[in-house]
Amino acid sequence: MVKSAPLQLLSDQVDEREVAIVLRELSSIENIHGDVVEFGCYVGTTSVHIARELMGVARQFYVYDSFEGLPPKAVQDESPAGTQFVAGALAASKKEFIANLKRANVPLPRIKKAWFNRLSPEDIPERVAFAFLDGDYYDSILYPLQLLTPKLVAGAKIVIDDYANEALPGAAKAVNEWLARYPNAKIRVEHSMAIISWDSQKASVRQ
Numbered sequence: 001m002v003k004s005a006p007l008q009l010l011s012d013q014v015d016e017r018e019v020a021i022v023l024r025e026l027s028s029i030e031n032i033h034g035d036v037v038e039f040g041c042y043v044g045t046t047s048v049h050i051a052r053e054l055m056g057v058a059r060q061f062y063v064y065d066s067f068e069g070l071p072p073k074a075v076q077d078e079s080p081a082g083t084q085f086v087a088g089a090l091a092a093s094k095k096e097f098i099a100n101l102k103r104a105n106v107p108l109p110r111i112k113k114a115w116f117n118r119l120s121p122e123d124i125p126e127r128v129a130f131a132f133l134d135g136d137y138y139d140s141i142l143y144p145l146q147l148l149t150p151k152l153v154a155g156a157k158i159v160i161d162d163y164a165n166e167a168l169p170g171a172a173k174a175v176n177e178w179l180a181r182y183p184n185a186k187i188r189v190e191h192s193m194a195i196i197s198w199d200s201q202k203a204s205v206r207q
């Protein structure tokens with residue numbers, strides 16, 4: 001059996017197994033029409049691999065980041081295990097992100113520098129088939145989920161990092177609150193990630 005080469009990672013913000021999960025889920029939407037988004041792209045650790053996977057594929061790739069690092073925590077994010085996560089941590093410039101993708105020889109995605117709570121529906125593609133959410137905090141997961149909901153196509157997948165990470169409890173709280181409203185969204189947890197399948201064409205909303 002030929003062993004595949006280990007993935008080259010630009011930072012420790014995701015590990016090899018997590019990137020492999022993202023790429024596997026991305027390949028699972030091969031026959032579904034729609035674009036790909038990443039909220040929280042940092043230096044492009046995962047974006048490089050997504051962009052490579054999308055080469056020659058008729059989909060647009062959009063990334064969103066403050067490029068100023070994390071915002072302040074909400075109460076939902078407080079954890080004795082997560083004191084290293086503070087406002088301004090994980091700041092990487094847009095220039096650094098672009099340089100990393102150019103160095104990797106992959107096409108540049110559409111890059112939007114913004115705080116997620118300042119984004120509007122026009123900033124998000126009309127049809128989203130795949131989303132990777134890696135904003136770490138409660139609001140940084142919940143805002144993108146709310147923005148994405150009306151744009152998700154039937155069969156879309158959302159992968160959320162840090163769902164099972166006690167240092168970042170806000171991520172799971174945001175996902176669980178959102179899931180409670182959308183019973184057509186089915187969750188599975190693998191490694192520390194949540195993998196959500198948006199199953200139905202008719203999104204039912206619980207009031």
Ligand SMILES: C[S@@+](CC[C@H](N)C(=O)[O-])C[C@H]1O[C@@H](n2cnc3c(N)ncnc32)[C@H](O)[C@@H]1O
Nearest residue numbers: 013040041042045046066069115116134135140
């Ligand atoms: C864990 S890093 C993302 C790692 C990245 N996915 C990778 O593979 O390298 C989190 C990123 O989310 C961004 N971020 C977090 N909350 C945000 C918010 N509310 N608005 C904009 N960017 C945010 C931070 O600036 C940071 O770059």
